[in-house]
Amino acid sequence: xxxxxxxxxxxxxxxxxxxxxxxxxxxxxxxxxxxxxxxxxxxxxxxxxxxxxxxxxxxxxxxxxxxxxxxxxxxxxxxxxxxxxxxxxxxxxxxxxxxxxxxxxxxxxxxxxxxxxxxxxxxxxxxxxxxxxxxxxxxxxxxxxxxxxxxxxxxxxxxxxxxxxxxxxxxxxxxxxxxxxxxxxxxxxxxxxxxxxxxxxxxxxxxxxxxxxxxxxxxxxxxxxxxxxxxxxxxxxxxxxxxxxxxxxxxxxxxxxxxxxxxxxxxxxxxxxxxxxxxxxxxxxxxxxxxxxxxxxxxxxxxxxxxxxxxxxxxxxxxxxxxxxxxxxxxxxxxxxxxxxxxxxxxxxxxxxxxxxxxxxxxxxxxxxxxxxxxxxxxxxxxxxxxxxxxxxxxxxxxxxxxxxxxxxxxxxxxxxxxxxxxxxxxxxxxxxxxxxxxxxxxxxxxxxxxxxxxxxxxxxxxxxxxxxxxxxxxxxxxxxxxxxxxxxxxxxxxxxxxxxxxxxxxxxxxxxxxxxxxxxxxxxxxxxxxxxxxxxxxxxxxxxxxxxxxxxxxxxxxxxxxxxxxxxxxxxxxxxxxx
Numbered sequence: 001x002x003x004x005x006x007x008x009x010x011x012x013x014x015x016x017x018x019x020x021x022x023x024x025x026x027x028x029x030x031x032x033x034x035x036x037x038x039x040x041x042x043x044x045x046x047x048x049x050x051x052x053x054x055x056x057x058x059x060x061x062x063x064x065x066x067x068x069x070x071x072x073x074x075x076x077x078x079x080x081x082x083x084x085x086x087x088x089x090x091x092x093x094x095x096x097x098x099x100x101x102x103x104x105x106x107x108x109x110x111x112x113x114x115x116x117x118x119x120x121x122x123x124x125x126x127x128x129x130x131x132x133x134x135x136x137x138x139x140x141x142x143x144x145x146x147x148x149x150x151x152x153x154x155x156x157x158x159x160x161x162x163x164x165x166x167x168x169x170x171x172x173x174x175x176x177x178x179x180x181x182x183x184x185x186x187x188x189x190x191x192x193x194x195x196x197x198x199x200x201x202x203x204x205x206x207x208x209x210x211x212x213x214x215x216x217x218x219x220x221x222x223x224x225x226x227x228x229x230x231x232x233x234x235x236x237x238x239x240x241x242x243x244x245x246x247x248x249x250x251x252x253x254x255x256x257x258x259x260x261x262x263x264x265x266x267x268x269x270x271x272x273x274x275x276x277x278x279x280x281x282x283x284x285x286x287x288x289x290x291x292x293x294x295x296x297x298x299x300x301x302x303x304x305x306x307x308x309x310x311x312x313x314x315x316x317x318x319x320x321x322x323x324x325x326x327x328x329x330x331x332x333x334x335x336x337x338x339x340x341x342x343x344x345x346x347x348x349x350x351x352x353x354x355x356x357x358x359x360x361x362x363x364x365x366x367x368x369x370x371x372x373x374x375x376x377x378x379x380x381x382x383x384x385x386x387x388x389x390x391x392x393x394x395x396x397x398x399x400x401x402x403x404x405x406x407x408x409x410x411x412x413x414x415x416x417x418x419x420x421x422x423x424x425x426x427x428x429x430x431x432x433x434x435x436x437x438x439x440x441x442x443x444x445x446x447x448x449x450x451x452x453x454x455x456x457x458x459x460x461x462x463x464x465x466x467x468x469x470x471x472x473x474x475x476x477x478x479x480x481x482x483x484x485x486x487x488x489x490x491x492x493x494x495x496x497x498x499x500x501x502x503x504x505x506x507x508x509x510x511x512x513x514x515x516x517x518x519x520x521x522x523x524x525x526x527x528x529x530x531x532x533x534x535x536x537x538x539x540x541x542x543x544x545x546x547x548x549x550x551x552x553x554x555x556x557x558x559x560x561x562x563x564x565x566x567x568x569x570x571x572x573x574x575x576x577x578x579x580x
Contacts, residue, residue, distance in 0.1 A: 007093050007146055007227050015142040016089025016099075018236045021243030023103065023135025027110075028250035031127040032257065038124035040110030040131065047113040092139050093146075099139050107132035138239050145235040146228055256421070259310040263425055266313065266418040271365055272339035279522035284531045288478040289493045292521070292531065293344075294360035296420050302349045302358060302436065304458070309390040309443045313426040318372075318410070322386075322449035325377030332426050335410065338367045343407035343430075346497050346529045350435035350468050351564045355475050355573035359497065361528050363416065364430045366409030369402050376449070378403075384452045387429060390443035396457035397431060397439050398467055399449070406432050406500050407527065410444070432527035433500030435468035435568060465567035472498040472557045474506055474532075474549035474573060481575035487540050492518075493533035494573075498551035502526030505550040508534045511543055518547075526552065538579040546574045 024041060031039035084106060092099025110128040114120060283292045313332040320328040342365050349358035373385075378399065385397040402408040408431040412419060419425040424442030431439035437459050448455070452466055460466050474496035479485055496503045502523070507515040521531035550556040561571035 009090075011146060011227065011229070011232055012090040012093050013086035014089065014232070014236050015092060015139060015146065016085040016087065018142060018239035018243065019092075019099075019103070019135045019139035020085030020088065020106070022138040022239050022246070023106070023131040025131075025243035025246030025250070026134040027127040027131025029246040030130045030250070032250045034123050034126050035257075038114055038127045040107075040114060040128045043113035043117060044110060047116065088139070092143050096140060096143060099143070100136050103132050103136050103139065106135075138242075142232065142235050142239065146232040256308075256310050259312055259421060259425070262313050263418050263421065266412075266426075268365065268413050268416075268418065269336055269340055271342040273341040275342040275344055275363060276524040278344070278524055281522035282524070282531070284493065284519075284521050284533050286478060286491055286493045286531075286533055288480070289531060289533070290477055290495050290529075292361060292528070293415060294362055296362070296415055296417070296423070299360040299362060299414075299423065300349065300358045301422055302351065303389075303442060304393050305389075305391045305442075308422050310421065311390045311426055311443050311445075316426050316445065318427065318445060318447070320372060320376045320447045320449070322447075323379040323382040323451075324373075324449050325379065326375070328372065328376045330372070335367055335427065336412065338371070340365055340412075341368050341407060341409060343409065343432075343527065344524050345407060345409075345430050345432045345527045346499055347430065347436055347440055348470055348473075348497065348499070350437050350464065350568050352473075352569060353564060354473065354561070354569050354571045355575075356569075359473075359475075359495075359529065362414050364407075364409055364411040365413035366411035366427075366430065369408045369410055369429070369431070370405075372410065373399075373403065373447075373449070378449060382449045382451060384450050384455060386448040386450050386455050386457060387441040387444050388446040388448070389441050390445050393441065394457045395429075395438055395441045396452065396455065396460065396466060397429070397434065401434060401439075402431060408432070408439075433470055435470055437464060438466075438468040463565055468567055470497070470499050471568045471570060472496075472501075472503070472549050472551045472555060473569075474503075474547045474557065476545060476547050476573050476575050478533075479575070479577050481577070483577050485538050485577050485579045487538050487579050490536050490538045491533055492536050492545060493531065494547060495529045495531055496547075496549035497529035498549065499527050502552040503530040503549050504552045504554070506530075506532040506547065507550075508545065508547050510536065510545050515548075540579050542576060542578050544574060544576050546572045548572050 027040050031042075084102070088099050088102035088106070091102050107128050110132075111125055114124050114128060117124075278292065316332045318328075318330045318335065320330075342363065344361065344363050346359065346361040352358035369385075383399050385399055385402060386394055387397065388394050409429070411424070411428050411430045412426065414420065414423060419428060424444070427444055428442040429440050429444055434440075438457070456466065474494060476492065476494040478491060478493040492508055494506075496506050502525070503520070506518040506520060508518050509515045516534060518532040518534040523530050548557050548559075557572070558570050559572050562569055
């Protein structure tokens with residue numbers, strides 16, 4: 001292999017750095033499946049903590065607080081990638097076997113740290129072994145890319161002779177052969193291409209001289225392994241992408257597994273204020289009609305998080321600050337220890353089109369937001385709660401709505417189980433009567449008590465209203481638009497909602513005929529949607545069906561059509577069906 005004098009020091013260090021990064025990144029990715037404790041970086045960090053003298057530990061805690069372990073892990077990475085990895089690159093340039101031996105030592109240290117954990121298992125060796133193998137492959141690949149490819153020159157012809165011409169039908173272009181025949185003056189022992197080259201360049205006797213054409217690549221001896229900066233840099237860039245991508249993906253997957261495990265271990269306390277029993281008549285049990293309770297897996301999801309935040313409940317804290325007398329900070333366990341309220345609440349997205357599916361009903365368990373805010377002591381003039389999610393999303397909720405006695409919750413559970421991660425685990429907001437973009441912050445970690453004229457939430461500068469009270473809406477579920485229905489008695493059914501007011505009536509009409517009152521299902525309160533149905537004597541042909549609802553305050557939803565922006569869609573849900 002090439003000598004160190006051929007490859008500059010920075011290149012040797014870069015090879016080792018990228019190879020070490022690939023090894024750690026792949027190890028982190030595999031550890032996401034084998035278990036977080038099997039990560040060699042984490043295991044080495046834990047081992048260092050165990051071996052660190054108590055005074056040094058105390059200093060780290062005093063200096064870095066809760067970030068002491070993060071700083072330690074960063075230190076391990078700096079030592080490995082900043083010190084050991086460049087040395088491995090230098091050894092590999094001298095001889096690949098030396099570089100592999102360095103990686104092997106690297107792996108042995110990681111394996112020792114992993115296997116000495118009290119709960120270590122056989123599969124815990126996989127991240128380190130696979131990572132080391134990936135690092136070795138990357139190191140070999142980079143070393144080879146840093147050197148030009150070997151090029152073997154043909155043996156020179158005997159002195160004073162010229163090589164024999166190749167057969168005309170095998171290697172010589174037809175045009176060249178024709179030129180030779182026509183000219184008649186070209187030496188019969190010289191290839192036609194050489195003659196043409198000489199003619200084009202002004203010629204030279206016997207094919208010699210500086211003007212003759214030479215091969216594009218001519219390498220021999222030490223030049224066979226000259227340093228290729230461009231190939232090394234492009235290879236290093238690709239290796240860096242693999243290293244960073246693997247580490248990020250592994251961290252995300254590992255975090256998800258850890259949070260899923262923590263979620264399963266949550267023991268939900270019994271509510272101090274249980275929800276009313278769901279009435280027997282709350283579900284009309286009509287095929288195709290949305291059930292009264294939406295299953296967690298079927299509940300709509302709208303948020304700005306492309307990657308679902310993974311928040312460990314052991315690390316979660318809720319901070320209440322701003323226009324308050326006493327800032328409050330709550331841990332997850334402290335929240336679970338407070339009196340819990342259970343409530344059936346329908347959530348609706350402001351982006352929902354008329355007749356859309358961005359609406360669902362669930363039974364929530366949580367702490368009343370009003371109770372937490374009273375602990376903090378709201379100051380006069382505060383009219384907005386600016387809540388922030390773990391991923392940085394913000395939403396502005398009117399203070400008066402939260403404090404008026406409705407079941408506005410910091411929810412911890414949904415339909416009898418801890419919140420699904422995609423729906424805000426460990427804690428989210430649920431506020432009846434408001435569209436989700438101004439009320440239903442998932443993964444909530446911060447509440448700033450403020451004013452609408454002083455702060456604005458995420459969606460406000462993006463064209464949506466600062467406040468979003470829900471508009472009365474109704475939807476036809478059965479039949480679906482475009483369905484083919486058999487002639488005779490048929491059911492038309494759907495759901496209607498007007499949180500926190502309640503639905504008082506639903507009317508249906510066919511082909512612009514008279515409005516007919518639909519039968520309403522029972523509901524436990526004003527914060528949920530309500531099923532409805534009506535019988536229809538369907539006759540052959542194409543028919544248009546429309547629905548409208550009236551809330552408990554006597555307000556009938558408007559026929560005027562409006563898009564969702566800026567504060568919710570309006571209009572009557574209208575479908576067309578064919579009766580055969």
